[in-house]
Amino acid sequence: MATKAKKDDKNEKEIEILKINKWDGSAVKHALDDAVKSALLEKPNSVENFNLIDGRLFICTLAVGVAALALAWDYQYPFPQSKPVLIACVASYFVLMGVLTLYTMFREKGTFAVMSQKDGSNSKTWQASSEMKKFDDKYTLYLTVKDSKGVREASITKSCANYIDVNGVVFENLVANEVSRLYNSLNNDKKEK
Incomplete structure (x- = not known):
């Protein structure tokens, strides 16, 4: 189960910290999926698509x-x-x-987020799906883009320990960095597997 705690920093700003039970594989996967979805929504001209x-x-x-x-x-x-x-x-x-x-x-094939992005006359549809087997620490993220050039996919597999600390706090900035790396590789027409 995920809980959100608020933490004060030096500038008196409140930031939300997502804390989960790190031993619950389903909670870990869903927390990472939520972090990926948030990172995709922060991309320029991105709007969530609910058709699926x-x-x-x-x-x-x-x-x-x-x-x-x-x-x-x-x-x-x-x-x-x-x-x-x-x-x-x-x-x-x-x-x-x-x-x-x-x-x-x-x-659906495990897709948890679909984003539409329009840059002038060019429109792209981004899909994010993930996989994490039971009793395994490997989290695989698939990012797919559909545009006028066709369909391209990139993926990354890493241990969920790369994104969650020992207390169960999800490092959303690290997840956002991975999403940005995949996003940029697909925008540059590079294929990663």
């Missing part, structure tokens, strides 16, 4: 609508009469959950 999340929400809304229809139909016409509609709604719900699973596996 909206697709997931649309599928979930359809599933909830089907469940609500089944509930309302059963309330209006008690069980023996509502049997065919309930069967159709239950089948539709499970199909929609299958579609949602396929959508998250093949369309």
Whole structure:
């Protein structure tokens, strides 16, 4: 679980420090993902794009609508009469959950941030995804850009200990430096693997 603490420095400014349980792999991954997302949003002319999340929400809304229809139909016409509609709604719900699973596996592919960037007539779409296996300290960050030149990807794999201290404080500036390095390499058309 991540907690935010405020710390006073010499200039009396308050900065937020993200502190997590460093032994919880899921919390570590999510904290690093949040730091990457924040670093991407700081890039010039960057706007977060929610189309990927909206697709997931649309599928979930359809599933909830089907469940609500089944509930309302059963309330209006008690069980023996509502049997065919309930069967159709239950089948539709499970199909929609299958579609949602396929959508998250093949369309989202672990993407946690999508940014749009416009520089004059040139527009770019940045996607960030990450991977961290269970009981492993290696955090892999993938940064992908889509523009008029095509699709390019860069990645980096490092120990999460490079970004988190012994007390569980995430060094967002170190994460931002790695994101900037990948970002600049993709802007310069260099490919890293």
